[in-house]
Amino acid sequence: MKINTIIGKKDFIEYLRGKSATFILSLSSTKTDEIDGLSQAGIPGKLYLTPTLDAEFLAIEEVRSMPQIASTPNNVPTPALISRAIHKLAPFKNLEFLDLGVEVKPKIDYFKIFDFGINRSGDITKGAGIEAESIFQKGVEFGKNYKTNSDYVILAETIPSGTTTAYATAKALGYDVDNKFSSSYKDAPNTLKKEVVNRAINNLNSKELFDILAQVSDNMIIFNAGLILGFAYHKTPLILAGGTQMAAVLLTVNSILKEMKADFDSSFLALSTTKWVAKDRNSDIKSLLEMLDFEINAYYSDFDFSTSNHPALKLYDEGEAKEGVGAGGALVYGAINGIDKINIIKEIEKFLH
Amino acid sequence: MKINTIIGKKDFIEYLRGKSATFILSLSSTKTDEIDGLSQAGIPGKLYLTPTLDAEFLAIEEVRSMPQIASTPNNVPTPALISRAIHKLAPFKNLEFLDLGVEVKPKIDYFKIFDFGINRSGDITKGAGIEAESIFQKGVEFGKNYKTNSDYVILAETIPSGTTTAYATAKALGYDVDNKFSSSYKDAPNTLKKEVVNRAINNLNSKELFDILAQVSDNMIIFNAGLILGFAYHKTPLILAGGTQMAAVLLTVNSILKEMKADFDSSFLALSTTKWVAKDRNSDIKSLLEMLDFEINAYYSDFDFSTSNHPALKLYDEGEAKEGVGAGGALVYGAINGIDKINIIKEIEKFLH
Numbered sequence: 198m199k200i201n202t203i204i205g206k207k208d209f210i211e212y213l214r215g216k217s218a219t220f221i222l223s224l225s226s227t228k229t230d231e232i233d234g235l236s237q238a239g240i241p242g243k244l245y246l247t248p249t250l251d252a253e254f255l256a257i258e259e260v261r262s263m264p265q266i267a268s269t270p271n272n273v274p275t276p277a278l279i280s281r282a283i284h285k286l287a288p289f290k291n292l293e294f295l296d297l298g299v300e301v302k303p304k305i306d307y308f309k310i311f312d313f314g315i316n317r318s319g320d321i322t323k324g325a326g327i328e329a330e331s332i333f334q335k336g337v338e339f340g341k342n343y344k345t346n347s348d349y350v351i352l353a354e355t356i357p358s359g360t361t362t363a364y365a366t367a368k369a370l371g372y373d374v375d376n377k378f379s380s381s382y383k384d385a386p387n388t389l390k391k392e393v394v395n396r397a398i399n400n401l402n403s404k405e406l407f408d409i410l411a412q413v414s415d416n417m418i419i420f421n422a423g424l425i426l427g428f429a430y431h432k433t434p435l436i437l438a439g440g441t442q443m444a445a446v447l448l449t450v451n452s453i454l455k456e457m458k459a460d461f462d463s464s465f466l467a468l469s470t471t472k473w474v475a476k477d478r479n480s481d482i483k484s485l486l487e488m489l490d491f492e493i494n495a496y497y498s499d500f501d502f503s504t505s506n507h508p509a510l511k512l513y514d515e516g517e518a519k520e521g522v523g524a525g526g527a528l529v530y531g532a533i534n535g536i537d538k539i540n541i542i543k544e545i546e547k548f549l550h
Numbered sequence: 551m552k553i554n555t556i557i558g559k560k561d562f563i564e565y566l567r568g569k570s571a572t573f574i575l576s577l578s579s580t581k582t583d584e585i586d587g588l589s590q591a592g593i594p595g596k597l598y599l600t601p602t603l604d605a606e607f608l609a610i611e612e613v614r615s616m617p618q619i620a621s622t623p624n625n626v627p628t629p630a631l632i633s634r635a636i637h638k639l640a641p642f643k644n645l646e647f648l649d650l651g652v653e654v655k656p657k658i659d660y661f662k663i664f665d666f667g668i669n670r671s672g673d674i675t676k677g678a679g680i681e682a683e684s685i686f687q688k689g690v691e692f693g694k695n696y697k698t699n700s701d702y703v704i705l706a707e708t709i710p711s712g713t714t715t716a717y718a719t720a721k722a723l724g725y726d727v728d729n730k731f732s733s734s735y736k737d738a739p740n741t742l743k744k745e746v747v748n749r750a751i752n753n754l755n756s757k758e759l760f761d762i763l764a765q766v767s768d769n770m771i772i773f774n775a776g777l778i779l780g781f782a783y784h785k786t787p788l789i790l791a792g793g794t795q796m797a798a799v800l801l802t803v804n805s806i807l808k809e810m811k812a813d814f815d816s817s818f819l820a821l822s823t824t825k826w827v828a829k830d831r832n833s834d835i836k837s838l839l840e841m842l843d844f845e846i847n848a849y850y851s852d853f854d855f856s857t858s859n860h861p862a863l864k865l866y867d868e869g870e871a872k873e874g875v876g877a878g879g880a881l882v883y884g885a886i887n888g889i890d891k892i893n894i895i896k897e898i899e900k901f902l903h
Contacts, residue, residue, distance in 0.1 A: 256561075256564055256565075257560055257561055257564045258564075259560070284567065284568070285567075285888060286888045287568075287888055288567045288568025288569075288886065288887060288888060289567075289568050290568050290569060290570075291568075291569075292567075305561055305564075306559060306561040306562070306565075307561045307562055307564075307565035308561070308564075308565055346701075
């Protein structure tokens with residue numbers, strides 16, 4: 198499996214080859230996912246369950262909070278399958294979970310699930326109602342005090358309709374990002390997305406950074422922006438495992454740094470995503486990353502399902518789902534730990550029988 | 551390779567996926583192994599050597615205390631081959647040895663061999679003559695003070711005729727265990743075993759717990775019961791790697807706890823065995839574990855030799871040997887470290903040329 202560089206230098210990821218990683222999955226949920234047709238990341242009407250099911254499947258290969266794993270109405274299976282397959286072939290040293298506001302806690306024992314007393318956020322067209330500054334500070338504190346027995350950390354997310362809140366966040370912060378955010382749909386509902394985002398932004402009643410985040414963002418973005426700045430204290434290497442949503446986290450960090458007029462040594466930081474995001478014609482992660490005032494390394498693995506015959510998996514190559522549950526970061530981790538494409542596909546196919 | 555749950559929840563073993571393990575092999579010997587036809591775990595007349603040879607083979611893939619590795623008269627090779635194969639494919643972080651009374655010390659340098667001044671125990675039909683309370687206390691102290699740089703510990707055993715002393719121990723402690731203990735033979739010598747056990751129990755001259763253990767048990771069971779209670783002080787995750795003998799260790803712990811009227815949080819504890827034990831028709835490990843008053847997680851991997859053509863290995867699938875030298879625990883460890891069946895079989899076949 199090959200790793201390609203989207204931006205930056207390959208040295209960062211090569212340095213991590215063979216080192217041990219902790220995989221942290223942020224679970225979050227926004228009522229924005231109740232807007233019809235915006236996201237297909239889960240069971241219609243029950244998208245709020247997707248992060249819970251993803252966490253259960255990743256940890257124990259079983260879903261306990263629903264009779265089946267999250268898949269779209271078109272039967273596109275969750276990218277949790279990809280991350281789980283990697284965890285079986287070249288296990289992460291630790292799997293940990295951040296509860297950033299889910300309705301249903303994953304039913305798993307032994308695993309660390311960090312609880313911050315954060316609630317599910319609201320629909321951004323009605324004002325998300327997030328305690329943004331407090332959640333950001335919780336992220337900073339967590340990141341600053343975070344201790345691990347592994348060499349680096351992979352930070353992933355699962356939050357349905359997260360690309361819409363990410364798009365709204367970046368646009369509201371003043372970045373020129375129309376048509377740059379990806380979607381879990383092959384045929385991205387761009388008109389609807391733009392309309393939702395514009396409606397959210399038109400409702401804004403403040404120009405203060407944290408007021409903006411409170412109204413149009415989501416818990417995942419705000420908390421992890423804090424986490425990143427917390428990690429800057431000890432500089433444990435950190436890979437954001439995700440696509441344009443993780444780019445929005447970085448743009449949020451960028452805006453906060455500007456406001457604080459703070460210096461930032463980003464050398465500990467990178468982003469890893471899938472080929473489906475990196476090559477997506479309906480979005481542009483590279484251009485989002487180029488908007489940052491600090492340097493960033495970003496990668497994708499060349500993994501795809503071209504050698505699989507499974508129709509549900511082929512949908513990924515056609516542009517459905519694309520990324521999530523850290524699939525891109527897991528694949529890049531797999532690549533620097535000697536795992537090859539054939540075996541990953543074999544493992545994933547086993548999940549689907 | 552798949553892991554199946556015998557009892558408890560899969561969460562414990564999933565939590566350990568990718569984490570590092572120390573493999574501790576308890577070496578012990580009882581003169582009970584001199585009863586003709588009771589055990590086939592080694593060279594007839596020299597069964598006392600088996601633990602020594604197993605330790606040497608596991609550590610250095612060579613036997614120094616005999617010209618050949620331990621195998622049965624039917625040429626069933628020792629399960630040490632399985633544990634050694636796993637150690638080559640996904641090495642344990644540490645291999646350590648407990649000398650719980652062997653005649654001949656393994657001839658290996660560098661490796662830690664803990665010496666407790668324990669002698670080989672006697673034939674249970676004549677009173678085993680074990681300093682049970684002292685050995686138990688040594689186990690508690692060792693377990694309590696045990697420090698490791700790995701994430702968890704796998705505790706294995708090698709003691710010929712150990713299923714008979716295990717059966718005697720559990721029965722003498724008052725558990726209803728007839729026909730529940732396994733055997734290294736495909737055609738278990740049940741009549742002989744029962745006769746030996748009943749003879750041992752009829753000779754008992756006390757109803758005190760440690761007197762019973764002193765007369766009908768073995769050093770492995772008594773010491774490791776203490777070790778487990780010692781581990782409860784720090785709760786380092788501990789996997790008992792073995793079949794019905796390890797179940798007898800747990801039943802002994804259960805009896806001691808009852809006598810002490812002590813609470814016990816067993817959440818750090820599990821058992822892993824082979825498919826040959828888990829599916830054995832002549833024994834019943836699940837029902838042994840169900841007799842415990844505390845919760846226990848127990849697993850087996852679905853490893854077998856069905857894809858091997860080697861006649862000596864096929865004997866395992868027919869029911870010979872079944873378990874020992876931590877084979878079941880090693881296989882479950884292999885499964886949570888990305889090792890597959892084909893490669894394990896390849897390694898084992900190499901040992902046999």
